[in-house]
Amino acid sequence: MHPTPEVQDLLQLGQERGYVTGDEIMTLVEEFDMTVEEIEDLYSQFFDQSIEIYEQCPVAPGGLDAIEPVLDLSIQTVTQDPLRLYLKEAGTTPLLSRDEEIDLAKRIETGDKRAKDRMIQSNLRLVISIAKNYYTQEMDLLDLIQEGNTGLIRAVDKFDYRRGFKFSTYATWWIRQAITRAIANQDRNIRIPVHMIDKINKMVRIEHKLLRETGKEPNDDDLAAELGMEPREVQEIRGIARRTTSLQSPVGEEGDAELGDFLQNMSTPDPADMVSEVLAREYLAEILMNMTPRERKVVELRFGFKGEHPRTLAEVSVRFNVSRERIRQIEAKALEQIKAALEIQALGEFT
Known part of the structure; x- marks a missing residue:
């Protein structure tokens, strides 16, 4: 594999900090449409230079703001819906x-x-x-x-x-x-050709990244600068991504139905939202299991997890026979752990 400047830059970055992330590698893979052999060669270069490959960027402990108590770990009733059953089994x-x-x-x-x-x-x-x-x-x-x-x-x-x-x-x-x-x-x-779908997906990821960093929707010039292309190319990709077929377009093997017949029923949950909800509950449950029993119980009582109503600092302090300030300290430490874990997960989703 001929080393490109981008590959060399990532290798140098990996040498400086001791690691690269899977998403950083995937960005190169998608940008240069690497073959399987080139991907494996790329991984070998990191391995040969003792550069670790992490799934997400490590987040240093401490210095994190407390998060709002909006997390819900209650277990919903599992229906016979095939998607929900599959998620449960997985x-x-x-x-x-x-x-x-x-x-x-x-x-x-x-x-x-x-x-x-x-x-x-x-x-x-x-x-x-x-x-x-x-x-x-x-x-x-x-x-x-x-x-x-x-x-x-x-x-x-x-x-x-x-x-x-x-x-x-x-x-x-x-x-x-x-x-x-x-x-x-x-x-x-x-x-839509495969290479164009890859460009659309990359543009969406960059949009998420810039929105997260700046707090505002990026314009075509912002995206063009980040993607290394002309604004008109960004507009072209946007146009392709926005194209939709007519509601009267025939679908099905016999062509006897219309696309509009199959549009989502807004009274039913969005499957993607349902998946996100299930995964979030599972992920948060894993975070809580990594806490000490006292930290876990304080969080469950304070925020009403597992179907309980939220308790005040005074109520929890009586339960543990310690001061309210001590409960506040335990809660703050536990929330730091949750925030750090969620930030790591967010980096993996939006990088």
Whole structure:
């Protein structure tokens, strides 16, 4: 692989701080449309130079503002909806540690089918978290998840633990590729090539990034500067992304139905929102489980998790037989942990 200035810049950055993130690598992969061999060569360069690959940027503890008590961990009634059932099932398999990944990868190389199945099952939540970002009315979320699962299976087959990077970092590219190509191959009145879908996705990510950093919607000039292209190219990409088919467009194998017949019923929950809600509850539950029993109980009582009503500082202090100031300190420390974890997750979603 011929080293581009962008690759050299990322290698230098990795040498300076000791790590790069999976999303930083994915940006290069998508920008230069790298082949599988080029991607694996890129990972090897980081590995050879002892540069760690993290899923998100590490966040230093402390210095974080307290968050508003709006988190809800209550468990909703599970219906027979296939999507909700799938989410529930996917969440039952525990995530893997680095050592467990290596052990399974070794067994997979020997043809151990049970090891392969466990590697796949343990990463279904990764597929869901990626698929929900591509959900539109044009493609069912379960279909997107299924396409992502094919990418996950491919990643399991190709994964080489000896290169030193985490499986989830490696699998993300395969999952994204499978989903975006499935979207591109959907029969549509206006066909969008794969390379244009990649540009649209990249522009959306940059829009999120600039909005988060500046607090305002970026204009075409802002996006052009960030993407390294002319404003007219940004306008062209926007135009393609905005194109929609007529509500009277025939759909279906027989052409006997119209697109308008299949528009979302606004009285039902948005599947992407439902996925986000389920994943958020799972993620927050994991954060709480990493706290001390006292910190966890203080947070649950103060903010009314698990169906309880929120308690005052005075009520919680009586419960633990300590001062209100001590409860406030425990609460502040716990909220710091939650905020740090959520910021790490946000970096992964919007970078």
